[in-house]
Amino acid sequence: MLSEExxxxxxxxxxVQEETERRGRPLSACVVTxxxxxxxxxxxxxxxxxxxxxxxxxxxxxxxxxLYNTCTVRENANTRLYGHxxxxxxxxxxxxxxxxxxxxxxxxxxDEVERIRVKYPFVDIVFGTYNIYRLAxxxxxxxxxxxxxxxxxxxxxxxxxxxxxxxxxxWKSGVNIMFGCNNFCSYCIVPYVRGRERSRDPKDxxxxxxxxxRDGVIEVMLLGQNVNSYGKNLPEPVSFAQLLxxxxxxxxxxxxxxxxxxxxxxxxxxxAVMAKNPKVCRHLHxxxxxxxxxILKAMNRHYTKESYLALVERIRTAMxxxxxxTDIIVGFPGETEEDFEETMDVVRRVRFDSAFTFxxxxxxxxxxxxxxxxxxxxxxxxxxxxxxxxxxxxGSRQSLRDVGRTMPALVESLDEATPGRVTGRLGNNxxxxxxxxxxxxxxxxxxxxxxxxxxxxxxxEET
Ligand code: SAH
Ligand code: SF4
Ligand code: F3S
Numbered sequence: 509m510l511s512e513e514x515x516x517x518x519x520x521x522x523x524v525q526e527e528t529e530r531r532g533r534p535l536s537a538c539v540v541t542x543x544x545x546x547x548x549x550x551x552x553x554x555x556x557x558x559x560x561x562x563x564x565x566x567x568x569x570x571x572x573x574x575l576y577n578t579c580t581v582r583e584n585a586n587t588r589l590y591g592h593x594x595x596x597x598x599x600x601x602x603x604x605x606x607x608x609x610x611x612x613x614x615x616x617x618x619d620e621v622e623r624i625r626v627k628y629p630f631v632d633i634v635f636g637t638y639n640i641y642r643l644a645x646x647x648x649x650x651x652x653x654x655x656x657x658x659x660x661x662x663x664x665x666x667x668x669x670x671x672x673x674x675x676x677x678x679w680k681s682g683v684n685i686m687f688g689c690n691n692f693c694s695y696c697i698v699p700y701v702r703g704r705e706r707s708r709d710p711k712d713x714x715x716x717x718x719x720x721x722r723d724g725v726i727e728v729m730l731l732g733q734n735v736n737s738y739g740k741n742l743p744e745p746v747s748f749a750q751l752l753x754x755x756x757x758x759x760x761x762x763x764x765x766x767x768x769x770x771x772x773x774x775x776x777x778x779x780a781v782m783a784k785n786p787k788v789c790r791h792l793h794x795x796x797x798x799x800x801x802x803i804l805k806a807m808n809r810h811y812t813k814e815s816y817l818a819l820v821e822r823i824r825t826a827m828x829x830x831x832x833x834t835d836i837i838v839g840f841p842g843e844t845e846e847d848f849e850e851t852m853d854v855v856r857r858v859r860f861d862s863a864f865t866f867x868x869x870x871x872x873x874x875x876x877x878x879x880x881x882x883x884x885x886x887x888x889x890x891x892x893x894x895x896x897x898x899x900x901x902x903g904s905r906q907s908l909r910d911v912g913r914t915m916p917a918l919v920e921s922l923d924e925a926t927p928g929r930v931t932g933r934l935g936n937n938x939x940x941x942x943x944x945x946x947x948x949x950x951x952x953x954x955x956x957x958x959x960x961x962x963x964x965x966x967x968x969e970e971t
Pocket of ligand 1: 581582732835837866868869871
């Protein structure tokens, strides 16, 4: 943490203390998170700052301070934020002391900030993705001076290490290994709102994970928009495979996951490191986006259907038990019925365990938004339904394949649907429900997979 940020945190602490005394009760703060794991990790840092400043955490938007950490990857993410704002504005009418903040990816878009500035005067603070570590400074200014603070930077700066963090789970944690993205897939807004790719120093990453492990963490998820290009721009270049191998050597750490892998950069070195390290979970999220070479080219993805299938083949040869998941976009500009059939063909051939399917959403400022031949909504909807059917029928059959085996599961929670049961996650990311109680949460146990139900198992603990 920078020294000025530490000082800002001390100042905010004083302000919160004074307010707490004035109101005769503690102040509460609620962080609402939209979007991907990167945003969830950012929210843990935002909460870390707020708790360190003396706020109590709340999961209700009735809280004294509500902060929305936004996503803008598809239009519906934006629509959801505006829904929440309408609602929270009504609450603020009843409680004028309430403070409302917005940060995250959507605030890196000038038009959105302008809209908030003009049409949503009840929003008190706005900041972006590059300056989340300045939350204490910004919020304190708002609380002291009573004026609106809008502070968005248009460029990334240095990586700030050692922010306070409030982890959601005691036994697992996300760990950023890099920020930003240099790929500029033609449909995607992330490079514009998260900036250029920056890798953290491997020493900082290993130190953070060692600290987490001392604190009880047994599973980490290494996070980046394209982890396979990790380390290329460091003063002393390191490959993602080398980093992963080093992480696996940390004693006490039991499971390692990572997200996301761009197919164009997934090396044979990485496959070999995964295969030799049993700590690396047998799950790979490998977004294919489309099965058509023409569309993949227009998307700027730098691989073909055949090279993707060949990569899947190499991965499965090295790790036959691996589970593969993917992201697919339907209705990219110019997508014809033949292009779409190529995507269906990839799904049939790879047999993904599951796939996130998205309707193409034009994002202002991206090249695809200006491409001709935008596909009509009714055509997209019809294709989307066909794809979803296929993905689900294959996924549910895929998940049957381990029935009858005994596999280690990390118990994550009580099973909300059935009292007396807990929910565990297998290395391949599939869930299993079985008899057990709270004492199992955060532990890895061997579970016999008795029955498959669509996308999860019912099992029995083996002792
Ligand atoms: N960095 C990750 C993806 C981040 S965004 C990667 O490259 O794999 C998560 C997913 O959202 C993408 O894989 C893509 O399928 C989807 N997506 C991104 N932009 C989109 C858009 N404009 N419309 C629809 N889906 C989109
Ligand atoms: Fe977006 Fe492509 Fe970067 Fe993923 S790799 S964040 S899809 S530009
Ligand atoms: Fe959304 Fe930003 Fe993640 S746009 S998907 S929250 S990087």
